[in-house]
Amino acid sequence: MSAGKVYFVGAGPGAPDLLTIRAADVLRQADIVFHDALVHPDTVALASKAERVAVGKRCGRHSTAQRFINKRLIDAARKVRTVVRLKGGDPMLFGRAQEEIAALQAADIEYEVVPGVTAALAASAELGISLTQRGRARSVVFLTPRVGEGEKPNEWARTAASADTVVIYMGAGQAGMIANALLAQGMPAATPVVVVENATLPDSRRLKLSLHDLPCVAALGMTGPALIMLGEVYREGVIQHADDVPAARRA
């Protein structure tokens, strides 16, 4: 029987002031925080009285590490009152919160989820371009192109091709494969694409190109989290950072 509670907290897209007020309050009360490696240090530092543990896993791989995180959450909730699992973006989108929640439920430990601003919305804010627009885009799909065991390899591309606006998370390292799969689904080579790396952070980069040129993104050496955004809403009006122009010309 445990008196502790685990809070899954969305850290937002990067900039520390894009955290919610509720998330900041929970962090201030935390006794221990398990945070993703990519969460901004100033956000983690809000948990001033907490033990802070970086759980290095990135992009959801390494199931052994995942089982270890599950166990640590349970152990912590049996010892202290407020345990925080701090995740980049929003906990309910492209994280593995469900596995952690299931482990807590099995151990009869209370939990609560505090939502966050997801990267696609923050990138859209920076671009000044709505994901949906009257008469132009009334659906937006968020997806990741990873293929799991037993899944059809191009199912994600079929989904992408049927939506008006597409945001691909965790895909910049596979830009060539993504472009090929989308072209094979009949998406036009001239489809406008915007790639945004490190949205909301000082070293944010954005690049406007076409689906045809998307494979060039691999050559840019993006190391931060990046989104690939596609659709007619990106056809005009994207203001590039000055330092992106040479890269765009190369593409």
Added chain:
Amino acid sequence: MSAGKVYFVGAGPGAPDLLTIRAADVLRQADIVFHDALVHPDTVALASKAERVAVGKRCGRHSTAQRFINKRLIDAARKVRTVVRLKGGDPMLFGRAQEEIAALQAADIEYEVVPGVTAALAASAELGISLTQRGRARSVVFLTPRVGEGEKPNEWARTAASADTVVIYMGAGQAGMIANALLAQGMPAATPVVVVENATLPDSRRLKLSLHDLPCVAALGMTGPALIMLGEVYREGVIQHADDVPAARRA
């Protein structure tokens, strides 16, 4: 020539503490705030030194009202320093920010967008159910079933049928039409559905049912903003509020 700047600020899903820290800071500095009718009064009240103007439009209808809002934003930016356009949820998803941004650009007025937590993420947090789950759902589409001039009536349903998880915004009043369109696309009648009204607010209601029974939602008289969420991720584990059980049984 104007010295004023317009901030498009996402008010988040409903609960005032799900506002971002940046949004709260901007509101405190605001000279005038134009807010959607549905934004929580405590959120609007953060703009303590501002003139506060409710712009009653709901769900993006009434283009005359829209033109009037565009004009008021421009007029305000020519008079004061900090103008806030406060929108429910996130400004870049299912709002008409793009039309307002275009009007400001045409008038050479500076703007900035502050993202927010969108209702789908807040509802997922309350349900404790991730929109994406390893091996079960790797895409989620957000859409609205409204059909504009010149658009194919069931295009949105085709998009919905091809994604793993579907979140329909502004659709509860058309639940019967939505169910028929999705069934016609081959979505199984047993597809699990969760309807969430007023996510994150004290009077939040949630209802679990199947696509077959979705038309019953119309009988519940939902007057607050509601989401219809569909997909295999909702097959189990949704904890209902006690007062929803009779409604679920009726369905």
